[in-house]
Amino acid sequence: MALVGLGVRPLGQRVARRFVSAGLAAMVVGVALVGIFEAAGPLRLLGATAAAIAAWDVAEHGISLGEQLRTDAETRSVELLHTGTTSAYGAVTVVVALVTYEYGATGLPLGALVLLLSAAVTLLALLYR
Amino acid sequence: MTVRATGRWRGIVAVALFFVAVGVLTDRPATLLVGVVGAGMAVYPRLSRPPAVELELERRLGDRRPASSDPVTVTTRVTNTGDRTLADCRIVDGVPAMLSVASGSPRHAAVLRPGETAEFSYAVETEPGRHQFDPATVVARDITGAHEVETTVAAGTEIQCADAVPELPVREQPDGHAGRLLTDEGGSGIEFHSVREYRPGDPVGRIDSKRWARTGELTTVEFREEWPTSVCLLVDARAPAYRAEADGRPNAVAHCLAGVEQLVSALSETRDAVGLAAFGRELCFRAPGVGTDHETALWQLLGTHPAFDATPPGHVRAGGGAEETDEGDLDRQATLLRKQLGSDTQVLVLSPLADERIVETIRTLAAAGHTTTVISPDVTTDGSLGRRLARRERRLRLRTLRGADIPVVDWDPATPLGTVLLDEGRRRWSA
Numbered sequence: 001m002a003l004v005g006l007g008v009r010p011l012g013q014r015v016a017r018r019f020v021s022a023g024l025a026a027m028v029v030g031v032a033l034v035g036i037f038e039a040a041g042p043l044r045l046l047g048a049t050a051a052a053i054a055a056w057d058v059a060e061h062g063i064s065l066g067e068q069l070r071t072d073a074e075t076r077s078v079e080l081l082h083t084g085t086t087s088a089y090g091a092v093t094v095v096v097a098l099v100t101y102e103y104g105a106t107g108l109p110l111g112a113l114v115l116l117l118s119a120a121v122t123l124l125a126l127l128y129r
Numbered sequence: 130m131t132v133r134a135t136g137r138w139r140g141i142v143a144v145a146l147f148f149v150a151v152g153v154l155t156d157r158p159a160t161l162l163v164g165v166v167g168a169g170m171a172v173y174p175r176l177s178r179p180p181a182v183e184l185e186l187e188r189r190l191g192d193r194r195p196a197s198s199d200p201v202t203v204t205t206r207v208t209n210t211g212d213r214t215l216a217d218c219r220i221v222d223g224v225p226a227m228l229s230v231a232s233g234s235p236r237h238a239a240v241l242r243p244g245e246t247a248e249f250s251y252a253v254e255t256e257p258g259r260h261q262f263d264p265a266t267v268v269a270r271d272i273t274g275a276h277e278v279e280t281t282v283a284a285g286t287e288i289q290c291a292d293a294v295p296e297l298p299v300r301e302q303p304d305g306h307a308g309r310l311l312t313d314e315g316g317s318g319i320e321f322h323s324v325r326e327y328r329p330g331d332p333v334g335r336i337d338s339k340r341w342a343r344t345g346e347l348t349t350v351e352f353r354e355e356w357p358t359s360v361c362l363l364v365d366a367r368a369p370a371y372r373a374e375a376d377g378r379p380n381a382v383a384h385c386l387a388g389v390e391q392l393v394s395a396l397s398e399t400r401d402a403v404g405l406a407a408f409g410r411e412l413c414f415r416a417p418g419v420g421t422d423h424e425t426a427l428w429q430l431l432g433t434h435p436a437f438d439a440t441p442p443g444h445v446r447a448g449g450g451a452e453e454t455d456e457g458d459l460d461r462q463a464t465l466l467r468k469q470l471g472s473d474t475q476v477l478v479l480s481p482l483a484d485e486r487i488v489e490t491i492r493t494l495a496a497a498g499h500t501t502t503v504i505s506p507d508v509t510t511d512g513s514l515g516r517r518l519a520r521r522e523r524r525l526r527l528r529t530l531r532g533a534d535i536p537v538v539d540w541d542p543a544t545p546l547g548t549v550l551l552d553e554g555r556r557r558w559s560a
Contacts, residue, residue, distance in 0.1 A: 021140065030240050032151045035160035042159040049148070049163045053141060053170050060137055065238060068219050068268060074249060075238035078217050084174075085216075085272050093169035101162055111370055116149060116161055119168040123145060126171055 027052040047095055051091035057086045070107040130182070132282040135228070137274055138174040143181050145171050147414035152242050157486035169448075174275030182218075182269045183211030186282040188262060193353050194289050195255050200231040201288060203508065204250040205265070209241035215477075216240055223263025223281075225288065226383035226439030230251040255288060256379075257545055258387055262286040263440075320353040321381055359417035363466070364437065365480030368410030369460060371441035372483050374510050381481030383439040384506035384542045388432060391546050397424045408490075412462040414469050463490045467497055475500040481508055482526045495535050501536040503530055504546070525529040 017108050031048045065075050100115060145167025152161025154268050169268045184207055191202035205222050209215055222235040241247055264283035270276065286488030324337060327347035337348045366382045373380040390404070396403045404417030405427050413436040415427060431437050470476070495501040503526065508521035530537050540549050 014479040022145075023272075024140075028147060031163065032148065032160060035157050036151065037161065037352050038154045042162050045159050045163050048164050050146075050170070051146065053167075057137075057274070064135075064137075064274070065219070069221065069236035069238055070234065072234040073238060074234070075219075077240045078219075078238040081216055081240050082272070082274065084299040088164070089173055090170065093166050096130055096170070113217065116153070119149060119164050120322050122168045122172055123142060126142060126175075 016063050017060065020056060022061065023059075024052060024056040027055075042101060043094075043098060044093040050094050054083075054086045054090045058083045130278060132179045132276060135274060135277055137477075138171065141167060142299050174273045176235060177271040177273045177275060177276050179268045179276035180215055180271050180279050181213055184208065184218075184267060184282045184449070185210050186265055186284040188222075188284055188286040190286065190288060191252075193287075195421050196535075198224070199255060200252040201255055201299070202250055202252050203235075204248060205237075206246050206248045206263070207233075207239070207241070207282070208246040208269075210245055212243050214240070214242045215269050216272040218247070219268040219270075219275065220249075221236050221266045221268075222251075224253060224478065225260035225262055227258065227260055227387050228288070229258050229378050230254075232461075233409045246302050251333045253288075257389065258417045260288045262288075271545055296380075297531075309454075321421065322351040322353040324350055358472065359404065359407055360396065360470065360475045360477055361404035361417055361470060362392055363476055363478045364389055364405075364407040365411075365478065366436050366438070367487070368409075368442055368532060369483045370409075370481050371507050372481055374508050378508075379542070380439065380441065381483065381506050381507070381508045382441075384508070384540075385479035385481070385504075386431065386437060386439055388506070388540070388546045392477070392510050393427055396549075398429075400434070402429065405430055406466055408459060408462050408487075409436040410438070410442055411436055412465050413437065414466060417471070417474055435452060459486055459490060463493060466492065470499060475502070477501075479506070481506055482523050488526050488529055491535060492528060492533050494535065501535050503535060504540055505537055506540045506542045508542070524530070 025105075027061050028049070031045055031052065034048075058079070062079065065079065065083070069075060145164050148160060149169050152158065152164060159360045180199060187208070189204040189206075190202075192199070193316075195201045203222070203224075205212060207218075207219070207220055207291045218241050219238045220236065222237075224230060224235050229252045230339050231252040233249075235249075237247060237249040238367050239247035243287065256509035262284070264281035267278075267280050269280075283531060312317065320393050324340075325348065327336060327349050331349045335349050335351075337350050340348050354471045356385055364382070364385050366385070370382050370385075393403060393405070400419065402417035402419050405412040405415045413430065415430055435487075476494055478487075478491055478494075478501060480491075480503065482488060482503070491501060491503060492558045505523075507523070509523055511520070512517050527539060538553050
């Protein structure tokens with residue numbers, strides 16, 4: 001599934017953005033399938049999702065740079081900083097989620113429920129801003 | 130300065146919701162947990178604010194007055210004068226519309242800490258004439274890329290390049306579009322015209338004194354009268370006129386504007402009244418006139434009026450609606466212009482003739498009694514079928530105009546306008 005994301009990204013032109021979105025969707029669905037059928041551990045699922053989103057973000061950022069500055073401009077420092085920040089934030093999110101998951105609650109369903117609630121509240125706040 | 134949200138993180142909300150839904154439906158806590166990461170990522174763009182952009186720009190030219198056709202190195206330095214780090218600062222330098230980039234890229238992206246300077250350089254091909262750099266466009270995004278601020282940073286830089294051909298005094302083209310109009314009327318002037326019987330009231334200086342001494346007969350010498358013409362330079366700067374040979378090459382309007390600048394400076398040395406008009410974003414009109422004040426006003430108009438902008442107006446899609454309003458707009462502008470033009474004003478149209486409507490407009494102008502001449506920069510190229518078609522269509526338009534007795538100068542922008550006009554003058558305006 002990661003191949004899907006990797007394989008589509010080098011494609012240029014205007015379709016690139018669509019391909020990158022499709023790659024993210026494919027990876028997300030893949031992670032979900034792995035979570036359902038293989039009952040993989042939370043670390044792997046969280047890590048995979050965060051990495052997928054970070055990869056999507058970097059790809060999209062690269063495309064926007066390409067659109068605005070074309071391909072021959074010097075953009076390395078900006079890309080490195082952006083990639084680094086997104087990855088670091090992703091890692092922090094994963095760690096926070098895991099730590100809360102491990103130590104936050106005794107029963108699994110309850111812990112998941114608390115997190116679900118907080119996540120839902122955040123999402124609602126975002127959606128109805 | 131415009132601040133806008135890029136909305137690039139919006140889809141992540143869907144990812145978070147997806148995981149939550151899948152986790153709940155399939156009873157997998159680990160999958161449910163992934164929703165937390167999704168939510169965390171969805172919050173990410175909210176953590177940053179749009180950046181405050183305070184920049185200073187400085188350009189250095191390798192050679193401020195280069196000889197023609199030498200590439201000039203331009204070094205642009207952008208300094209962050211604000212007290213915040215700009216994590217993603219994209220700079221597009223305002224290369225003059227007439228100059229094309231020879232090597233390097235006038236675009237740059239950099240991380241700018243307070244006080245830090247980004248430097249990039251590129252080379253531009255020079256063209257004869259004076260070229261002003263446009264303000265550089267800066268797009269600064271915050272670290273998450275959720276907001277971007279677009280602004281411009283100006284630094285008045287100018288390249289002055291010696292003309293390959295000395296600028297022509299336009300009066301060397303006797304019956305051309307812009308020279309002094311020589312009439313067949315006798316009167317006061319320089320060139321001998323005729324001798325006629327003295328009539329009371331004739332100036333004493335014009336009495337042929339030698340003949341009077343010889344025969345005692347009073348005669349008056351007539352000279353060919355010269356009338357100053359009044360010329361209105363009309364630039365076609367509508368959206369369809371912003372065509373270029375290729376990406377990165379100056380577009381037709383930029384060529385037209387360069388031509389207008391040359392003509393204005395050439396005509397201001399004669400006694401001809403020069404006016405300025407443009408079709409485009411809005412109608413621009415300045416009635417023909419003479420004098421230093423008028424000339425200054427013309428230059429100011431050329432530099433500042435929105436219709437004389439060498440960058441194309443925002444994306445004009447070939448959608449039906451936009452086209453129609455454009456058509457109505459041209460007709461309205463042409464009618465307005467005809468109302469304001471004096472009836473004896475010549476019109477010199479500079480247009481790439483990129484569509485049929487301008488041809489119609491020019492023919493209407495000519496039919497309304499204005500002596501009309503067209504200078505048309507040729508920006509069509511060979512290559513694909515579409516390009517060849519465009520070239521053929523333009524040729525047909527030239528032929529239509531010439532068929533309607535309107536002289537058309539087919540100007541290949543690679544040669545200076547002065548040379549082209551001189552050649553045309555020699556061929557007596559192929560009509």
